[in-house]
Amino acid sequence: MGKRKVYVRTDLSVPQVEHSLDQQGNVVLLPEAIPPARTLIAFGRNATGSRSFDFAPWYGSGIDPITYACQRQIERFLAGQDTTVEVSTVVNYCRAGLRNFLDYLLLRAIAFGYELTLADIDRALIDGYLGHLVGQGVVTTSQKRFYDCTKSVLLALGQRGLIALVAAGDAATFPRNPFPNNNQKVKGETPLPKAQRHALAAAVKQAIMPIWRDDVPLTGELLTYALLIVALHTGRNTTPLLEMGRDCLRAHPKDNSTFLILWKRRGHNTSKVVLRGESTNERLLESTPTIKINVERLIRHVIARTEPLRAEAPDDLQARVWLYRSRGNEGTGQVTALSDSTLQYGTQKLVAKYGLTDSDGQPLRINISRLRKTFANRIFEILDGDLATTAIALGNTPQVAGRNYLLPDEDAKRNWRFMGDVMVEELLTYTIGTTYKTPMGHCSDPVNGQYAPKREGATCINFLNCLRCRHYAVTGNDLHKLFSFYFRVFAERMHMDKRRWTREYAHIPRLIDHYIVAEGLRRGVFKLAAVETARERARIEPHPFWSYDVVSHLEVFA
Structure with missing residues (x-):
């Protein structure tokens, strides 16, 4: 007994691009489908003030195949196809992205003197579009928004096989980073004073x-x-x-x-x-x-x-x-x-x-x-x-x-106040170290050292740079303080941005493990048993200097 044939149901309500493939495998749209009977896209109520978008102005001007494919893709987004995006996002695809993209294609079709098709969407066309956005006289952040909205629609067309996408190399359809350092140019809102x-x-x-x-x-x-x-x-x-x-x-x-x-x-x-x-x-x-x-x-x-x-x-x-x-x-x-x-x-x-x-x-x-x-x-x-x-x-x-959200300001940045009352008193009386000695180890020149402020009467408290300082030394008696600092640095990961921790603090545990401890063991300055004992003690009972009760933020040493 043969297998029963299974018929796949097709949802005729889902917008489709009526097309066929030529001998070269290029997408050819059926001319009788263009323009569609309805060119106005209704968004309905959404988070923006826009309720519709009409593709009519771009039909009959030498870019019909691309206009038609873009319209159908927008209709598919609204029908919940290909990817899940909010209606307000689709509005931006049309108003910020496709409006500028189709305007550019009109100029390109006039300049070249022939109709543009889906096969013409390649790296050269995208580079030309980026140049067109520069010529619009808008700021770079707006150019990026227009480009990103356009790219989202074109990617969806490419994933459905309607345009050829080149993923990598010099001929990649979309350049890897056309707007470098754009995040640094965005001026977000600031908190109210x-x-x-x-x-x-x-x-x-x-x-x-x-x-x-x-x-x-x-x-x-x-x-x-x-x-x-x-x-x-x-x-x-x-x-x-x-x-x-x-x-x-x-x-x-x-x-x-x-x-x-x-x-x-x-x-x-x-x-x-x-x-x-x-x-x-x-x-x-x-x-x-x-x-x-x-x-x-x-x-x-x-x-x-x-x-x-x-x-x-x-x-x-x-x-x-x-x-x-x-x-x-x-x-x-x-x-x-x-x-x-x-x-x-x-x-x-x-x-x-x-x-x-x-x-x-x-x-x-x-x-x-x-x-x-x-x-x-x-x-x-x-x-x-x-x-x-x-x-x-x-x-x-x-x-x-x-x-x-947490922009630096005078109130919220936590301006790295120093320690508790004991440490403040020691600073004011220039007796730093009287209570806890040097909290990282030994320093041969805390006044004129490599990272000292070198001001009259000022003592170096830049402990984050101790590990890099040529005046710094560690003995076996300092291991508890050193590992207390080690674990405190790891604890800071939960209280700041990950990239910032990586940039400013991640090197410290590596220096301690691979330079100070490893080198001390190799030279016989430290005994392995003493290192393990100090490490475990610091994990359970950190040195008072590196306790949260005394030092609420490590930035005081930055």
Whole structure:
């Protein structure tokens, strides 16, 4: 009995590129399919203000095959095919990427005098596109954004076999790094200084007061102030806050505590914040950030006041918290929800109404990203520089938190204060070493040594460079201090960005293992049993100098 034939089902609703292959294996599009009956792409409601994108302007101008393939790929993204991307990301693919790419192709087709096809997408064309972006007169960071959005669409076409992709070599379709050092050119938001943070908190607290009166109608401005309060105290991102669901508050196993649950589109998971009614002076010991209970009360109050509006809200907004009745020229009286543009407008009104200014007297720049940076650095400060717990509070990895949120400033950098009271006193009286002697070993010239400050009366405390200094020496009696420092350096990995630790500290354990200890054993300066005993003792009972109780941060020695 023969095998039963299995027929593969094809979902006809998934957009396809109608094509065939010529004798050389190149993709040939069916001319009757171009242009498609519908060139307008509808995005629906999303995190951006764009609702559609029309490919019509690029048809009939000598680039039809590429325009058609790009349109179909965008439709596939929206249908959940090939990869999972948010609608707002697809919007950027169109508005930032394909708009510039197709404009460039129009110019190229006119210059060459023939129709461009998918087979023309190669390294030469990509290099020309990069040159075109330079000629647009936009900053390098914007050029990179346009290029990255374009590349995402072209990669998807290549992975489906519609364009030939060369992975490596001089003819690689996409250059390896067309925008070197771009990260150094990006100027991210900075946290609000303490005075400005307090001024904003006082202003928004005053502005929100009318929301507690049931006879005052809810407006976009009032809801903006409420959202700013939640952002200021939780450090969440813009889109999760705007899309807060009406079921965002969940029970917490502890009394007087509640979970605030937000959905993160990009990560496709939830973000959890604990709301509880304890003193804000208390150290943050939970794995999630804590805020005053009045923020929970504010959220519950908004949910209660917007409940009557749900029935009139569009289907895709009925589950949102920030509902209000529009008062604009268009759609007056219709129920809508806070959007990014409404949030920006309300924030600008708050700044103008309360005269909030920066240190230069200019209107204070407020946005959710800046409030998140402010929250991150405030938590970092409260936790005495604990990067790992700060990252948990932000919902990021320590690497991301350290690189993108904890910018150096006077309050948050932890300016490497020296030791405890004993060490401070020794410095002030120029008697460093009286209590603990040299905390790394022996130094033959702590005043004029290789890394000493060489100022009158100043003693060298640059212990991170002891291992490199020609005046440094270690005896068997110093092994406990040396290994205490060794393990302390490893412990710092949990409290700072991984790349920074690798750059500034990773060499220290290697020097100790492969230079000092190994060389000492070879010369007979150390006995193996003494080394192992000192190593284990330092692991269990570190020397007081390298204890967290005395030295909270190693940067004091940098």
